[in-house]
Amino acid sequence: MAGPVAPEEQRFCLQEVLDTFKLCLSENEEVSLEHYVAGWRGLVKFLNSLGSVFGFISKDAVNKIKILVGHLDGENGPKYVTVQSMVKYELASDLVDLTKRGNHPESGCRTLLRLHRALRWLELFLERLRTSSEDSKTSVMCAESYNESLAQHHPWLVRKAAGMAFCVLPGRPAFFEVMNVGPPEQVVAMLGEALPLISEVYQVTETLYAQHNLLDLP
Numbered sequence: 001m002a003g004p005v006a007p008e009e010q011r012f013c014l015q016e017v018l019d020t021f022k023l024c025l026s027e028n029e030e031v032s033l034e035h036y037v038a039g040w041r042g043l044v045k046f047l048n049s050l051g052s053v054f055g056f057i058s059k060d061a062v063n064k065i066k067i068l069v070g071h072l073d074g075e076n077g078p079k080y081v082t083v084q085s086m087v088k089y090e091l092a093s094d095l096v097d098l099t100k101r102g103n104h105p106e107s108g109c110r111t112l113l114r115l116h117r118a119l120r121w122l123e124l125f126l127e128r129l130r131t132s133s134e135d136s137k138t139s140v141m142c143a144e145s146y147n148e149s150l151a152q153h154h155p156w157l158v159r160k161a162a163g164m165a166f167c168v169l170p171g172r173p174a175f176f177e178v179m180n181v182g183p184p185e186q187v188v189a190m191l192g193e194a195l196p197l198i199s200e201v202y203q204v205t206e207t208l209y210a211q212h213n214l215l216d217l218p
């Protein structure tokens, strides 16, 4: 017998979230900020479903999402339609602190950069999950991915706290279950489809930021 239907937010499926990253890229390789933010919202929901230990991480992500939504919904919203237009607009209008923190601590450029770096972590972690075996440890895969990416931008205390949170990640079977995609083979297949799209969004943003020397924004 089928159980009671879970409320909408508990039934979400990671595939839908990863699919939003597909919507991010337009034909001319521009990254839609609205879809980018929607992708992150879904990931945060997933993170929250893993437990309150991850609260400090999701809180920071939510803050960043809010800042970007504020720009999107603000009076200059049309300038924030794509990451490309945002970069162009904020640089041309001197709205970015380029070398040290100053008058623009909430620029779209520096805020998105934080999520962009986290997207690299996601790419590395999902690739490890995809190629993992039944007895692989999610905590180890997560820590390795973090050390190769985000950790390089975090101070000691944040790295320590993140490392502690990783330890309580559920094991691979339970983790796959929370993803709510289906049996492990299906999770692996879904990841195989989603990953190239996530990498592409990452690469396009990375190239854009590199071209404008924005990869180290304070």
Ligand SMILES: CCCCCCCCCCCCC/C=C/[C@@H](O)[C@H](COP(=O)(O)O)NC(=O)CCCCCCCCCCCCCCC
Residues within 6 Å of the ligand: 014, 043, 044, 046, 047, 056, 057, 060, 061, 114, 115, 117, 118, 121, 142, 146, 150, 158, 162, 169, 179, 218
């Ligand atoms: C599944 C386990 C999830 C582990 C998440 C790994 C990422 C660990 C990041 C730890 C960040 C700690 C919070 C503090 C961050 C800030 O200091 C720091 C710098 O900001 P600032 O320059 O404004 O000060 N912020 C950041 O680097 C942004 C972090 C954003 C992290 C978002 C992580 C979302 C994770 C989504 C999980 C989805 C997993 C899906 C897998 C199937």
